[in-house]
Amino acid sequence: MTKTRQLFLILVAAIFVAMAAQASANTAGHYGEKLQFTKGVKMTLPDFVLEYTGQHRQSSEKYPRGFLFYDFVASVEGGTVKFSWSSGTGDIGPVGFEIKQKRFSLELQRSDKLGPLKNDQLVVWKL
Numbered sequence: 001m002t003k004t005r006q007l008f009l010i011l012v013a014a015i016f017v018a019m020a021a022q023a024s025a026n027t028a029g030h031y032g033e034k035l036q037f038t039k040g041v042k043m044t045l046p047d048f049v050l051e052y053t054g055q056h057r058q059s060s061e062k063y064p065r066g067f068l069f070y071d072f073v074a075s076v077e078g079g080t081v082k083f084s085w086s087s088g089t090g091d092i093g094p095v096g097f098e099i100k101q102k103r104f105s106l107e108l109q110r111s112d113k114l115g116p117l118k119n120d121q122l123v124v125w126k127l
Helices: 003-025
Strands: 025-028 042-044 049-058 067-076 079-085 095-099 102-108 121-126
Touching: 067 095, 067 102, 079 095, 079 102
Parallel strands: 025 042
Antiparallel strands: 042 049, 049 067, 067 079, 095 102, 102 121
């Protein structure tokens, strides 16, 4: 194989790798449907971009064991809001957030309308 052909194949492979990385770094979704989330992968929804940034545990005097929180960032041009979801003491419900004067809710573990969610699924509703 000639060096020119080898360089061409390496270039083509690099382009495919870059395209695959970009595709996995940003996914599109719609309100009211189960969406898969992964840390660091941005989901483009009609009004904003949502990113799961990880988890943190927070304890209190009453609950020294603490609660596990799932952290998210919603962003649009000119605005960003950080929020967290937790099942707290077991009352699994949505967390509300507002961005650019529009209200939304995010569900994890269980959706009121769609039922149980897998560990890597969420549902966003526009209110």
